[in-house]
Amino acid sequence: MANVLLGVTGSVAAMRTPVLFEALQNAGHSVKVVATSAATYFFDAAALRRQSLMPVGFSDQPECLRSLLFVDDDEWPGRADGEHYRRGDPVLHIELRKWADLLLIAPLDANTLAKLAVGLCDNCLTCIWRAWDSSRPVVLAPAMNTLMWQNPLTKRHLRSLAADAGAGHIPGHLADEALIQQINERSPTLRIVGPMIKTLACGDTGIGAMAEVTDIVAAVQTLLALLKAA
Numbered sequence: 001m002a003n004v005l006l007g008v009t010g011s012v013a014a015m016r017t018p019v020l021f022e023a024l025q026n027a028g029h030s031v032k033v034v035a036t037s038a039a040t041y042f043f044d045a046a047a048l049r050r051q052s053l054m055p056v057g058f059s060d061q062p063e064c065l066r067s068l069l070f071v072d073d074d075e076w077p078g079r080a081d082g083e084h085y086r087r088g089d090p091v092l093h094i095e096l097r098k099w100a101d102l103l104l105i106a107p108l109d110a111n112t113l114a115k116l117a118v119g120l121c122d123n124c125l126t127c128i129w130r131a132w133d134s135s136r137p138v139v140l141a142p143a144m145n146t147l148m149w150q151n152p153l154t155k156r157h158l159r160s161l162a163a164d165a166g167a168g169h170i171p172g173h174l175a176d177e178a179l180i181q182q183i184n185e186r187s188p189t190l191r192i193v194g195p196m197i198k199t200l201a202c203g204d205t206g207i208g209a210m211a212e213v214t215d216i217v218a219a220v221q222t223l224l225a226l227l228k229a230a
């Protein structure tokens with residue numbers, strides 16, 4: 001059992017967040033969700049929040065972590081009411097990073113992928129990424145329109161993430177599948193669960209749909225088992 005932090009970004013595939021959340025819980029993990037502002041358009045965040053009212057297992061956690069779902073406003077408690085940060089107040093993205101044994105971002109949209117690759121950190125999720133302990137595992141499940149996926153920027157960003165995650169230099173000429181395979185074989189801590197071919201929500205048919213929930217959970221399980229055995 002691990003503490004799995006599920007990052008959710010603004011892809012249509014975020015509609016599957018409740019299913020993915022449940023599948024991770026069924027696999028025995030303690031799960032918390034960090035959603036970007038765009039992501040909350042695609043699933044019922046209030047329903048997950050309602051589950052947070054059940055305090056099971058929360059008693060040993062710092063007060064700021066006693067929820068299942070976090071959005072950007074949670075980083076700035078009281079700001080809307082004119083309150084200010086006081087020395088000693090917890091910093092949510094750091095507390096979440098300390099809590100998490102594994103970071104899963106599913107779906108990972110093109111915008112957040114680009115931010116991860118260059119280190120921009122303008123929301124809770126990207127701050128967690130930027131503050132991440134590089135010895136801890138990360139699983140990414142990209143989802144985007146076919147032409148977004150095929151844009152050379154996608155490959156450039158994935159190669160950059162892979163280099164930072166210890167995969168060394170990945171040649172730029174590789175086709176998508178070979179690229180993902182090399183990243184997954186060479187990085188000790190990073191796994192990419194590649195997108196599928198499907199008729200996408202926008203009506204286009206092609207590569208770009210988020211992988212099946214079962215495949216994403218399997219990648220989490222395999223990586224955790226590998227690191228445990230090491």
Ligand SMILES: Cc1cc2nc3c(=O)[nH]c(=O)nc-3n(C[C@H](O)[C@H](O)[C@H](O)COP(=O)(O)O)c2cc1C
Binds near residue numbers: 038
């Ligand atoms: C209906 C709709 C569906 C979208 N689906 C995707 C998608 O599947 N993948 C993607 O990369 N961007 C998608 N976008 C664009 C992102 O939501 C947009 O880039 C947003 O700024 C992402 O913000 P975030 O990365 O902070 O979540 C979609 C936008 C809309 C309005």
